[in-house]
Amino acid sequence: MSRKPSFLIIFSLLILSFAGAPLAGLEIAPLDSEIQPDAVRADDEIFPRGPTVHMVNKTSAMIYWETKTPTNATVNYGNASDNLDSSVSNPTSSKEHSIWIDGLEAGTTVYYEAVSDGTSSEVYYFKTEPEDGTPFKLIVMGDPQPLQSMAPGQSQIFRDFVDMARNEEPHLVIIAGDFVHEVSATDETYNEIAWGNYLNVSDKLGHYTPIYGCIGNHDTRPGETYADWFLDSFHQYGGNSTWFSFDYAGVHFTFLDTEVPETPRRITGEQYDWLVNDLQSTDKEIKYVVAHQPFYPVAHIDSAIDANKTERARLQNLFEEENVTMFLSGHDHVFQRITVNGVVHVTSSGVGPKLYRTPWGGDYNHYVRLNTSPRRIEMETVNKDGDVTETYTLPYEGPIEIAYREIANTSSALPDEAPEFYFSEVPEEKYFSWDGGDNSTTLGTLPDTNGLHTLDVYAKGSNGEWTHKYYEFTTVQGIDTGTTTLPPDGGIDPLVIVGVIGIAAVIILVIVVYRWKTS
Missing domain, CATH: 1.20.5 (Single alpha-helices involved in coiled-coils or other helix-helix interfaces)
Structure with missing residues (x-):
């Protein structure tokens, strides 16, 4: 036979x-295949987009919406859904409508509806900026991008997190870039579909809460100035600039662009000069800085802001000198927190279908909740079931923290390599010991001898407490192990x-x- x-x-x-x-390092979720025949915008015949609320402050806010045909525009608003007793109108016919409403009171709820040629939207509501010193809720999420360009409909994961965030009724939402899979230099129909599918989902939150975003590498094209669709989708401070700042309830927010065509993955030149002036000009005790690419990545190692170590050090030093509280980023599709010399770096990229498995962990869907007041931040990381998985409070009162990057614990590396260690504050004292040998104030590289080596790291904080961490690394001669770096996103x-x-x-x-x- x-x-x-x-x-x-x-x-x-x-x-x-x-x-x-699936490829190692990526958590592949099922594709959301629902691309409607008219997926460019939502199904509403009169209001294909919006109304959404933007740039909310203590006394005013901007309401934005689009119509399929040119119409006039009116916003009715008031202190209850059945008491919209104030209105602002623009008789000029247009498909895009931006109406500012004024005379609001700090820390109140405003109900509103948009009206075009006599047709009203549903009634929505938002919170005005509270008085300085009043606690407020901020939600941070990142990288909702679809899995691939062939089906750019947003994933169910992003939809679920938008619903969760809406139910929390935050004052502000930040999305740290990569809203779409890619943009096209030639196919505007594709761009309209991709961004339309993002907006169809995000507007469900934007009806109630202003959403601020920073541009990501998937939202533009390498080497090209192609931020038009991003700017059209986010009506925020700065106008046509992709970097801007504002104050909210006594807290300072700064948004940066790590995708400048001539200098990707860098904050330099005109933008750096602007950043220095911005940080030096504010007297707020809490300062949030937001950008897409992180300083200390665990997946895009040497291909984020860390690609230029000198410039990263300059930025880190600037943040330390100007007392930046927290740097918020995306790009690495994980949750990570690392505190370096008093500056907290948080990566939150968990509302999309792609997750990166790295030795540092954090590969789960999530967003970050920041209950913020001018002197205190309570951070909670929330998973897709609504459970809190991580907590952190500022001011931090625990022992000095030790963190590492570049080479992962229990991994292999060449003898001329070394992990990078960072401390949550400048240590009063620190020591390194390879293989149980004498303590040294400098780390050095992995021992030359092939095989397993141990490393003890000791650091003493300003409170007098010592922290001790133990690691294992394997020296391997003559090969590039590549154990800790994933392929760059967008490959x-x-x-x-x-x-x-x-x-x-x-x-x-x-x-x-x-x-x-x-x-």
């Missing part, structure tokens, strides 16, 4: 199993790779079948 058919079945199953396996789509593998499998299978039949 011939065994060739059995061999073919086994061979086919093996090939299909390889083709269906070859994993599903494209899977597709190529599948096509190759079919070709091989046809050849094998042909040879079997002709043998």
